[in-house]
Amino acid sequence: MKSSFSFILDGTVVTIDAESGLPPTTTVLEYLRASAAHKGVKEGCAEGDCGACTVVLGSADASGRISYAAVDSCLVFLPMLHGKELVTVENIAPDTGLHPVQEAMVATGGSQCGFCTPGFIMSLFALSKNHDHPSREVIDDALTGNLCRCTGYQPIIAAAAASCVHGGRDHFSAGEERVAAMLRSIPQGSICLRTEHQVYHRPASLGEALSLLHQHQDAIVIGGASDIGLRVTKRHELLASIIDISGIGELKACADQGTFAEFGAGASLSAVEESARAAFPALAAMLSVFGSRQIRNVATLGGNLGTASPIGDMLPVLFAYDAVILLEGMNRRREIPVREFIVGYRKTLRRPDELITGVRIAKPGPDAAVRSYKVSKRKDLDISTVSGAFRLERDAAGRVSSIVLAYGGMAERTKRAAAAEEFLLGKPWDRSSVEGAMALMSKDFTPISDARAGAEMRSVAARNLLLKFWNDTQR
Numbered sequence: 191m192k193s194s195f196s197f198i199l200d201g202t203v204v205t206i207d208a209e210s211g212l213p214p215t216t217t218v219l220e221y222l223r224a225s226a227a228h229k230g231v232k233e234g235c236a237e238g239d240c241g242a243c244t245v246v247l248g249s250a251d252a253s254g255r256i257s258y259a260a261v262d263s264c265l266v267f268l269p270m271l272h273g274k275e276l277v278t279v280e281n282i283a284p285d286t287g288l289h290p291v292q293e294a295m296v297a298t299g300g301s302q303c304g305f306c307t308p309g310f311i312m313s314l315f316a317l318s319k320n321h322d323h324p325s326r327e328v329i330d331d332a333l334t335g336n337l338c339r340c341t342g343y344q345p346i347i348a349a350a351a352a353s354c355v356h357g358g359r360d361h362f363s364a365g366e367e368r369v370a371a372m373l374r375s376i377p378q379g380s381i382c383l384r385t386e387h388q389v390y391h392r393p394a395s396l397g398e399a400l401s402l403l404h405q406h407q408d409a410i411v412i413g414g415a416s417d418i419g420l421r422v423t424k425r426h427e428l429l430a431s432i433i434d435i436s437g438i439g440e441l442k443a444c445a446d447q448g449t450f451a452e453f454g455a456g457a458s459l460s461a462v463e464e465s466a467r468a469a470f471p472a473l474a475a476m477l478s479v480f481g482s483r484q485i486r487n488v489a490t491l492g493g494n495l496g497t498a499s500p501i502g503d504m505l506p507v508l509f510a511y512d513a514v515i516l517l518e519g520m521n522r523r524r525e526i527p528v529r530e531f532i533v534g535y536r537k538t539l540r541r542p543d544e545l546i547t548g549v550r551i552a553k554p555g556p557d558a559a560v561r562s563y564k565v566s567k568r569k570d571l572d573i574s575t576v577s578g579a580f581r582l583e584r585d586a587a588g589r590v591s592s593i594v595l596a597y598g599g600m601a602e603r604t605k606r607a608a609a610a611e612e613f614l615l616g617k618p619w620d621r622s623s624v625e626g627a628m629a630l631m632s633k634d635f636t637p638i639s640d641a642r643a644g645a646e647m648r649s650v651a652a653r654n655l656l657l658k659f660w661n662d663t664q665r
């Protein structure tokens with residue numbers, strides 16, 4: 191097991207070992223800001239909300255192609271860079287001139303005070319590498335995680351449209367083979383970083399991760415660290431023992447198996463969104479309003495389930511799809527229907543020595559209608575006030591033969607509207623039945639009032655989401 195990790199920065203392989211004095215929970219943002227050569231990256235919020243800290247991570251696939259993903263450097267722990275290329279705003283201009291996204295930002299006047307600009311440039315750079323002639327929707331999605339207080343978004347959107355037109359070809363394309371060879375030269379094994387106050391394990395295989403978890407059941411598991419990272423950046427906690435599973439390839443696969451699909455717990459939410467689009471559109475729709483592109487590029491499905499948050503966005507939609515959670519411990523595998531998996535406020539049936547390894551979802555039949563809805567103060571980059579995910583099946587006479595009405599934000603955990611469901615079973619799927627079910631929801635839920643919304647607002651929103659579902663199924 192190695193006691194160092196390596197990544198590419200400024201065209202060379204950087205290796206950092208446990209003796210460097212850097213705590214393993216140093217964020218990439220802190221590391222870069224401490225270097226005179228990398229002051230371009232900015233700290234705005236240190237919690238993934240502003241995008242001023244955006245950098246791009248390059249990863250090589252089996253064929254040697256490099257894929258680029260924008261991430262918030264304030265939420266990435268330094269060892270998570272192992273085996274990747276870290277691209278900062280200082281790196282993207284060629285030896286002479288500017289990168290096309292920089293040129294376009296100058297031409298459209300996309301910067302005023304400039305504090306947000308390096309972050310926007312990096313999101314645009316990632317966009318230019320991943321999309322040719324992106325639609326307005328794709329541009330908006332790429333910029334959701336970047337906040338600008340003074341310029342206004344129109345010139346930045348115009349810069350995106352003007353510059354992402356070269357099929358992803360730029361001076362990085364010419365150097366791709368060299369970078370891929372450098373990445374291949376970085377040994378892939380497991381890492382253990384021991385400092386005076388912390389132990390950071392980064393296993394390279396699932397077997398090793400399970401064995402570590404068996405030995406250290408109090409260790410904090412991190413997938414993408416988009417949730418755990420805040421304990422360091424906001425609460426300034428010292429995380430003494432960490433098992434970072436972000437380097438385990440086995441957990442990242444998303445596979446369509448014909449009648450069902452399996453999504454690896456370590457798959458990024460961006461990867462899940464992409465592979466769910468055709469067969470599970472309600473899952474993809476929920477992911478399209480989940481955090482921002484930077485967050486979805488690191489956050490994992492396992493991490494979202496691991497939080498077991500009553501306002502987590504994956505659970506209601508997984509309820510609607512009747513998903514199965516796959517768990518693994520040493521010498522033990524379990525499969526638990528998602529509806530049984532959550533047992534209380536942030537409580538699940540996962541045992542301390544188990545990892546969530548994936549989620550299996552059977553493809554709904556052609557007659558099933560599945561939809562998901564998120565109510566939040568802002569459409570993008572906001573947590574849910576109330577969310578709903580529903581599945582309806584009807585018999586030949588148009589009566590409800592099966593119904594799932596799952597809600598987030600209405601109770602201490604994701605919960606189905608049992609009384610409303612029971613009322614609807616066997617009834618015609620018409621407005622009068624739906625209004626009858628809406629009236630019963632006060633029996634199902636006693637929501638709380640908090641900073642996001644009052645109890646009454648939550649109740650009204652939950653009822654109206656059902657009406658909206660009915661309306662959407664009329665088309």
Ligand SMILES: Cc1cc2nc3c(=O)[nH]c(=O)nc-3n(C[C@H](O)[C@H](O)[C@H](O)COP(=O)(O)OP(=O)(O)OC[C@H]3O[C@@H](n4cnc5c(N)ncnc54)[C@H](O)[C@@H]3O)c2cc1C
Pocket residue numbers: 237238239410411412413414415416417418419435455456479480481482485488489490491492493494495496497501502503504540544545546547571572573574
């Ligand atoms: C700016 C911002 C926006 C966000 N927006 C949303 C949003 O719109 N909707 C939403 O639901 N959430 C949102 N989140 C919360 C968070 O990003 C998600 O919950 C995310 O899915 C967590 O995944 P992760 O891999 O980063 O988890 P981590 O932070 O790595 O881990 C979260 C928890 O899960 C556990 N865990 C991780 N992987 C596993 C595993 N394989 N097996 C068992 N336990 C595991 C960890 O121990 C930890 O308790 C947001 C967070 C931020 C910072």
Ligand code: FES
Pocket residue numbers: 232233234235236237238239240241242243244262263264265
């Ligand atoms: S500093 Fe605001 S997203 Fe990182």
Ligand code: FES
Pocket residue numbers: 300301302303304305306307337338339340341
């Ligand atoms: S240019 Fe000032 S915040 Fe964007």
